[in-house]
Amino acid sequence: MITYRDVGMTYGDKTILKNINLTIEDGELFVLVGPSGSGKTTLLRMLNQLTVPTAGDVYLDDRKIKTYDVRQLRLHMGYVLQDSCLFPNLTVADNVTIQLEQQGVGKQQRRERAAELLTEVDLDPEQYADRYPHELSGGQQQRVALIRALATAPKLVLMDESFSALDPVLRQKAQELVLKLHQTYRPTIVFVTHDMQEALRMGHRIAVLHQGELQQVGTPNEILRHPANDFIRQFFGSRQPHWWQLAYLVQSGLLDQVTVTDQLPVLTQFSDLITRLQTVPQLAFQYQGQGYSVTREQLLTYLGQEGSGTDARTLAND
Known part of the structure; x- marks a missing residue:
């Protein structure tokens, strides 16, 4: 130490x-x-x-x-x-x-x-x-x-x-x-x-x-x-890395698309997604009028590919 x-x-x-x-x-x-x-x-x-x-x-x-x-x-x-x-x-x-x-x-x-x-x-x-x-x-x-x-x-x-x-x-x-x-x-x-x-x-x-x-x-x-x-x-x-953006996550191809309903929460920030996935194993949400579903495992895969080890550990240890 x-x-x-x-x-x-x-x-x-x-x-x-x-x-x-x-x-x-x-x-x-x-x-x-x-x-x-x-x-x-x-x-x-x-x-x-x-x-x-x-x-x-x-x-x-x-x-x-x-x-x-x-x-x-x-x-x-x-x-x-x-x-x-x-x-x-x-x-x-x-x-x-x-x-x-x-x-x-x-x-x-x-x-x-x-x-x-x-x-x-x-x-x-x-x-x-x-x-x-x-x-x-x-x-x-x-x-x-x-x-x-x-x-x-x-x-x-x-x-x-x-x-x-x-x-x-x-x-x-x-x-x-x-x-x-x-x-x-x-x-x-x-x-x-x-x-x-x-x-x-x-x-x-x-x-x-x-x-x-x-x-x-x-x-x-x-x-x-x-x-x-x-x-x-x-x-x-003004310098958040590209991986800290919902648009980039959606474009990664790792998420599943789902039908949009009124029950799906609307997300605009990547940090909101991480916060929600610390309490549930899978989340369906809306982003820019489209519906998506993501599991913790999918997000861990994404974070691992982008080198964000800290947030991966945060989810894995929750």
Whole structure:
């Protein structure tokens, strides 16, 4: 578990962070989101001692991070930056397992681990293990950077604007890959982004930062439905992802059409549908003059396809 207690950060007379109190649970995919200059990267860098707070303390497993040996802390932690930062003179396999080498793991074990992870991200070890970074595309390099962060099976992985340099198609694929790998390996992931849709898609929970202050912490559903203030309302309001729209759900082809009757409730908001399906296993409703029927299973399928793991868990655990 990660805990920020009364954390602040100043550079000279400039306040970067002010009185941050925040807890991140083990196994969460936790997103820090906010405009440029909001302090999110500074908050992330405190977890591997690249930045030390000027006020308060950050705890990892109930121990102050500043008391950990820096080298050992970083050797057992994954870190994925915007630039893949692969070593150009090392092969793909050696890049993936460089932390394992520093931990004293033998060559054969490292080779096997690299092959296992490359397979996970659809890079055939026979074809890619002995290539060098310059022989990979940008998307392939970022996949290698991601599995390098997982090679030691760390409990914690830090991701700082990791996909912002990718084009929209590659970015979506990278997001899907992280969600898949998180489901498989279950590390705690702290993910920094300035992109609201990326935050909504990726986060189990989201912390919204603005001008160095924490504005709200909640699930994507909570933040969209109950924004804490005008800043959050404006920040997210006009940028709801396409999957958070009834029109897109209807067009998905997953729903059954039914005859319209006066008894069918008229729905206009996707959030209303989720709320109703938390109390009943199946719902018939009207939308734009047409009748539809949806079960929890159908909606879970839809949310799973669109990467909205949080709302899927909300329904599944109800």
